[in-house]
Amino acid sequence: GAGVSQSPRYKVAKRGQDVALRCDPISGHVSLFWYQQALGQGPEFLTYFQNEAQLDKSGLPSDRFFAERPEGSVSTLKIQRTQQEDSAVYLCASSLFGRASALHFGNGTRLTVT
């Protein structure tokens, strides 16, 4: 497909379970971002990849959050031992590497922790 693809679209997890969220960026996009969007809020930065290198993970809220992009394409955001406060929409975005490159977003994964 031509756009950013995320799966699953919805995920319900019991507190304490591990979850894995997948992002398939636009082909050729070097930059990949993960954002967390709480209800009624704007996206908050989690982490950034340039190809396979994770250059910024300053937004990850705790060491339970882990992201990878081993081959510089598909990325996975993993949350271990989920807590209720992890409930949010997780957005993935990709872009070309350049000054004016806009973000292209996926549809997001809505995670609900019960």
Add this chain to the structure above:
Amino acid sequence: AQTVTQSQPEMSVQEAETVTLSCTYDTSESNYYLFWYKQPPSRQMILVIRQEAYKQQNATENRFSVNFQKAAKSFSLKISDSQLGDTAMYFCAFMKPYRISGNQFYFGTGTSLTVIP
């Protein structure tokens, strides 16, 4: 740190009318970009319009235009001839380019726009 403020949580407009969404930001940077994104109920963030801070001319994209006031750090979005499909959350975003850690985007809290038939 950069902050982006959208002071209008909700707005409504009659179909075919014009509406303006406000956005202010705080930065010490001189080189940056500003964006408006639209997020319909489908959740996908869609780029509406982009403005480069070094350009004085306001960006326009069909029915969408901006009023960029660099000194006042203001970046409002005007939607002309509003259509039902414009109903969505609108997010203003500030971007610092060319950092080692990648382009840094900062988003406001959004304005929920409803177009009334």
